[in-house]
Amino acid sequence: MHKKRQKLSTYERRGVSSQKEDVHKATSSLDKGLFPGAFCKILPDVLGGSPSHCNILHPDTAGTKASLAYLAWRTTGNLGHLRGIPVDALVMNVDDVGCVGAVQGILVDQTISRNSFQIKDEIKEIIESAEQFCAMLRVWRINCHFASGETASVPDLVRTFDVGTSVAVRMKRKDVIDASRVVPGDIIVGFSSTGQARWEAEQNSGIGSNGLTNARHETLAPFYRKFTQTYAPEMSRDLVYRGKYRLEDRLPEDRSFTIAGALLSPTRTYLPLIKMILEAVPRRYIHGIIHCSGGGQTKIRKFGRSGNRYVKYRPFPVPAVFKMIQEVSKLSWREMYEVFNMGWRLEMVVPDMKVANDIRKIAMDECDISAKVVGAVEEEDGPNQVIIETPSGQEKY
Amino acid sequence: MHKKRQKLSTYERRGVSSQKEDVHKATSSLDKGLFPGAFCKILPDVLGGSPSHCNILHPDTAGTKASLAYLAWRTTGNLGHLRGIPVDALVMNVDDVGCVGAVQGILVDQTISRNSFQIKDEIKEIIESAEQFCAMLRVWRINCHFASGETASVPDLVRTFDVGTSVAVRMKRKDVIDASRVVPGDIIVGFSSTGQARWEAEQNSGIGSNGLTNARHETLAPFYRKFTQTYAPEMSRDLVYRGKYRLEDRLPEDRSFTIAGALLSPTRTYLPLIKMILEAVPRRYIHGIIHCSGGGQTKIRKFGRSGNRYVKYRPFPVPAVFKMIQEVSKLSWREMYEVFNMGWRLEMVVPDMKVANDIRKIAMDECDISAKVVGAVEEEDGPNQVIIETPSGQEKY
Numbered sequence: 001m002h003k004k005r006q007k008l009s010t011y012e013r014r015g016v017s018s019q020k021e022d023v024h025k026a027t028s029s030l031d032k033g034l035f036p037g038a039f040c041k042i043l044p045d046v047l048g049g050s051p052s053h054c055n056i057l058h059p060d061t062a063g064t065k066a067s068l069a070y071l072a073w074r075t076t077g078n079l080g081h082l083r084g085i086p087v088d089a090l091v092m093n094v095d096d097v098g099c100v101g102a103v104q105g106i107l108v109d110q111t112i113s114r115n116s117f118q119i120k121d122e123i124k125e126i127i128e129s130a131e132q133f134c135a136m137l138r139v140w141r142i143n144c145h146f147a148s149g150e151t152a153s154v155p156d157l158v159r160t161f162d163v164g165t166s167v168a169v170r171m172k173r174k175d176v177i178d179a180s181r182v183v184p185g186d187i188i189v190g191f192s193s194t195g196q197a198r199w200e201a202e203q204n205s206g207i208g209s210n211g212l213t214n215a216r217h218e219t220l221a222p223f224y225r226k227f228t229q230t231y232a233p234e235m236s237r238d239l240v241y242r243g244k245y246r247l248e249d250r251l252p253e254d255r256s257f258t259i260a261g262a263l264l265s266p267t268r269t270y271l272p273l274i275k276m277i278l279e280a281v282p283r284r285y286i287h288g289i290i291h292c293s294g295g296g297q298t299k300i301r302k303f304g305r306s307g308n309r310y311v312k313y314r315p316f317p318v319p320a321v322f323k324m325i326q327e328v329s330k331l332s333w334r335e336m337y338e339v340f341n342m343g344w345r346l347e348m349v350v351p352d353m354k355v356a357n358d359i360r361k362i363a364m365d366e367c368d369i370s371a372k373v374v375g376a377v378e379e380e381d382g383p384n385q386v387i388i389e390t391p392s393g394q395e396k397y
Numbered sequence: 398m399h400k401k402r403q404k405l406s407t408y409e410r411r412g413v414s415s416q417k418e419d420v421h422k423a424t425s426s427l428d429k430g431l432f433p434g435a436f437c438k439i440l441p442d443v444l445g446g447s448p449s450h451c452n453i454l455h456p457d458t459a460g461t462k463a464s465l466a467y468l469a470w471r472t473t474g475n476l477g478h479l480r481g482i483p484v485d486a487l488v489m490n491v492d493d494v495g496c497v498g499a500v501q502g503i504l505v506d507q508t509i510s511r512n513s514f515q516i517k518d519e520i521k522e523i524i525e526s527a528e529q530f531c532a533m534l535r536v537w538r539i540n541c542h543f544a545s546g547e548t549a550s551v552p553d554l555v556r557t558f559d560v561g562t563s564v565a566v567r568m569k570r571k572d573v574i575d576a577s578r579v580v581p582g583d584i585i586v587g588f589s590s591t592g593q594a595r596w597e598a599e600q601n602s603g604i605g606s607n608g609l610t611n612a613r614h615e616t617l618a619p620f621y622r623k624f625t626q627t628y629a630p631e632m633s634r635d636l637v638y639r640g641k642y643r644l645e646d647r648l649p650e651d652r653s654f655t656i657a658g659a660l661l662s663p664t665r666t667y668l669p670l671i672k673m674i675l676e677a678v679p680r681r682y683i684h685g686i687i688h689c690s691g692g693g694q695t696k697i698r699k700f701g702r703s704g705n706r707y708v709k710y711r712p713f714p715v716p717a718v719f720k721m722i723q724e725v726s727k728l729s730w731r732e733m734y735e736v737f738n739m740g741w742r743l744e745m746v747v748p749d750m751k752v753a754n755d756i757r758k759i760a761m762d763e764c765d766i767s768a769k770v771v772g773a774v775e776e777e778d779g780p781n782q783v784i785i786e787t788p789s790g791q792e793k794y
Contacts, residue, residue, distance in 0.1 A: 059547040
């Protein structure tokens with residue numbers, strides 16, 4: 001066991017993976033759907049039987065951000081931390097579906113598995129928040145409805161709580177944004193994950209819902225080890241909460257956030273922005289939309305024509321929350337960009353500067369979301385590559 | 398704490414509930430959909446925009462049956478135990494949706510949250526089984542397709558693994574079976590949960606996926622306490638695995654099953670049967686279809702016109718697996734019928750004996766599923782009641 005451990009990364013030793021190699025191996029034989037190059041799996045219209053339509057049914061969870069929310073709630077009594085998790089799970093999901101251009105006629109459901117020894121009457125607050133998020137989207141003219149929820153009391157399975165959601169959409173095949181159209185010569189526009197979008201109630205740290213297992217353990221102090229319900233007992237003790245911060249400490253370089261507030265900052269939905277752009281710009285000019293979730297800034301590598309090199313020569317400045325995580329974790333900048341969004345959780349790939357400027361303007365003028373050209377697509381002799389200008393220099397993935 | 402405990406049932410002390418009072422309280426303010434009396438929540442056609450259609454998006458999980466499957470796999474090496482869980486989660490779900498008459502154009506997805514310290518390469522087998530189940534349904538002419546899957550490695554959240562599924566359907570509003578049509582004078586037909594349906598590979602014990610937390614702890618011997626990853630550490634030690642059996646022991650009264658085989662027996666899907674019946678009998682003659690899941694044989698109380706008394710005077714004989722659970726747990730028969738299906742996990746409520754005989758015949762002749770009239774609907778002066786003839790006499794709920 002010890003011999004093996006020496007070869008494993010800190011990530012693997014915590015039982016997580018930003019790239020999910022084993023899962024991809026396990027699912028490689030599964031059907032890829034109608035548009036194998038699209039961001040989500042697209043099925044024929046099983047729901048309606050129309051040859052010109054297609055369906056998506058897409059699951060996602062908030063991951064271990066739930067464990068952190070539980071910890072923050074337990075130590076502060078602030079129920080808002082719990083309420084944010086179903087919304088995080090839903091945003092991670094609808095934003096995936098938005099990447100294929102589905103911004104209307106959305107149904108969502110929610111499954112909460114809880115340890116009822118730890119989460120009792122608070123369940124009401126948790127259940128309700130997803131429905132409220134759907135109502136907010138409807139204010140922004142996105143027809144999204146909460147269909148149904150399941151709450152399982154399964155303390156034998158779950159340490160605190162785990163929230164999953166599914167999103168169902170039916171759309172016209174001709175409206176699908178198929179990222180396989182991304183080709184050399186295209187321009188990559190990034191949309192900031194920080195600041196305060198018009199539909200947000202507060203400043204966003206930029207964190208999203210990826211990489212939270214490591215961020216949590218690297219950031220928080222050993223003081224929190226006593227909350228044994230928040231981590232796996234199989235994990236080596238030296239990997240558990242080995243940071244230097246308390247949840248109420250201020251975030252260095254942006255003292256408007258506490259550590260808890262920065263790490264639990266609600267994942268931004270870009271859906272209203274995607275909708276506005278798709279209403280203003282013909283879909284044929286949007287070659288690809290990428291949600292920089294699992295895989296962080298390297299996610300785009302899986303998409304586009306084979307033989308693309310994605311050169312991100314003008315990344316956003318690193319947000320304070322990621323600087324803090326890098327500083328405490330000593331992760332290389334290379335790894336940071338593989339795990340976190342590092343400042344922009346959405347990218348659109350477009351054919352020219354005219355379109356790039358049009359969509360930047362919509363983001364900034366109508367959504368208060370900072371946007372800029374972060375890079376370009378070049379010809380690559382071989383499998384797709386990503387090159388990122390990181391604070392420690394150029395990294396190739 | 399001790400004072401409070403004396404008032405709590407064994408169920409509550411294990412953090413589970415067959416009636417989910419707190420969850421129902423939490424969701425009581427949520428919108429009930431187009432047909433508030435239907436078995437599943439029915440929404441307007443958000444997916445298609447047609448006024449004559451409606452949508453369902455319905456989540457469910459396999460619950461703590463996963464914990465037992467993990468234990469059986471760890472102690473025997475038989476991967477089949479793990480493979481069964483996604484199918485259980487899916488069956489619990491599609492059978493719910495079948496109860497409103499949705500038997501075509503079904504999309505399903507799957508979310509697996511796993512502790513990657515405990516479940517490693519076995520994930521491949523687990524992921525694949527749901528897709529194989531959909532293929533089986535297609536053989537039975539049910540157009541069910543696996544849309545997408547998410548596998549999260551979250552050891553900080555999950556002790557072993559937890560499997561959730563969602564089912565999406567779009568159907569004509571006029572085809573919805575709305576159980577509010579159930580009225581006094583109707584007849585209740587039960588469909589056996591035991592035996593071997595034509596689409597099953599082996600004999601079914603009848604267990605389903607409800608009540609497994611208690612069944613597991615009451616049945617299995619303290620020997621299994623060393624598998625601490627299979628139960629909540631918050632649970633009082635005297636409630637953990639306090640039965641007398643090993644997994645490989647034979648089931649008393651039906652030695653063709655081991656204890657593991659009986660408790661993990663795949664949840665039967667009734668979907669092919671429901672489809673055959675709805676093809677043979679006009680829908681107006683099927684007043685209600687009830688999936689006896691959470692709440693067991695009292696589930697029907699939530700459905701039908703208000704002021705119904707459901708008298709189940711001719712229950713099925715108690716299957717061997719439930720006799721064993723009752724014997725080790727000392728649960729009253731009253732409670733057994735509130736938790737488990739006790740022999741029939743599906744009921745149809747029909748207006749007369751002619752229809753009752755027609756649907757019985759389809760079950761027996763075309764599906765090899767035993768079926769019979771189990772009771773009738775009478776007039777009740779007040780809220781709905783259920784009366785069941787149990788082995789210890791008549792019980793009123």
